[in-house]
Amino acid sequence: MMGFKIKAYFIATIVAVFVSACGGNKQSPQDTGVSTNKPDSTSSAKTVLFFGDSLTAGYGLDDPSQAFPGVVQHKIDSAHLPYKVINAGVSGETSAGGRGRINWILRQKVDVFVLELGANDGLRGLPVSQTTDNLQAIIDAVKAKYPNAKLVLLGMQVPPNMGSIYVTDFKAIFPQLAAKNNMALVPFLLKGVGGVPSLNQKDGIHPTAEGAKIVGENVWEVLRGVLTGKS
Numbered sequence: 001m002m003g004f005k006i007k008a009y010f011i012a013t014i015v016a017v018f019v020s021a022c023g024g025n026k027q028s029p030q031d032t033g034v035s036t037n038k039p040d041s042t043s044s045a046k047t048v049l050f051f052g053d054s055l056t057a058g059y060g061l062d063d064p065s066q067a068f069p070g071v072v073q074h075k076i077d078s079a080h081l082p083y084k085v086i087n088a089g090v091s092g093e094t095s096a097g098g099r100g101r102i103n104w105i106l107r108q109k110v111d112v113f114v115l116e117l118g119a120n121d122g123l124r125g126l127p128v129s130q131t132t133d134n135l136q137a138i139i140d141a142v143k144a145k146y147p148n149a150k151l152v153l154l155g156m157q158v159p160p161n162m163g164s165i166y167v168t169d170f171k172a173i174f175p176q177l178a179a180k181n182n183m184a185l186v187p188f189l190l191k192g193v194g195g196v197p198s199l200n201q202k203d204g205i206h207p208t209a210e211g212a213k214i215v216g217e218n219v220w221e222v223l224r225g226v227l228t229g230k231s
Helices: 008-023 068-078 093-104 118-123 128-145 164-180 208-226
Strands: 046-052 082-091 112-116 150-154 185-186
Touching: 046 068, 046 093, 046 128, 068 082, 068 208, 093 128, 093 185, 112 208, 118 128, 128 164, 150 164, 150 208, 164 185, 185 208
Parallel strands: 046 082, 046 112, 112 150, 150 185
Antiparallel strands: none
16 A cells, blocks of 8 residues: 555555554444434435545544545535535455445445445455455445445555565456446555655554545545546
8 A cells, every 4th residue: 555665674564554553443334433324215315435444434533534535525515516425434444344244334325335445455465356356246235235326446556565466466456346347446545645654644554634635635536527427
């Protein structure tokens, strides 16, 4: 998840910290500090559901609403678009964990589904095929429950010390899934933030509030077109 110019020893340290910080101490969706209420399926309110890990949940921020989904909500409000953001991020979540809880999450109405998972798989060196299968299962569940929902995939990367073949194969997961499922794609969620110390917390992994604003902008560049039909 870090910029590729970071020195190898620094990357290795960051990987260890990220796995330690995100592998445990999970939050339930209710603990993220952003609404995860389940609106009535007949409601006219439109929802944008962010389904992800600690990056979505806002790990380490004073106010979870400072995480990038909250930044996106502010942009939605500023653009006077009729959408409400639901943050379903859970710190430490893997693609398998997301697969296990997706049906519970889909009890609430979803008009736009934004998928941000896989980073923890990559940092653990889990098989790319396993991550791909889990993400596809999540996507399939959304399609089955809400066939008219618009889908957005947030791309991730792993540091080069994971090995060049793994790095390349992992990066390819996201554009391949996006193309297969007709999803809008944010190529790299942490563009402009990963590897920039001043934009990350002390662990070197999770964005500060300022970094989250940039991450939110990365997402908004793609999501805006999805919400307005101008993508």
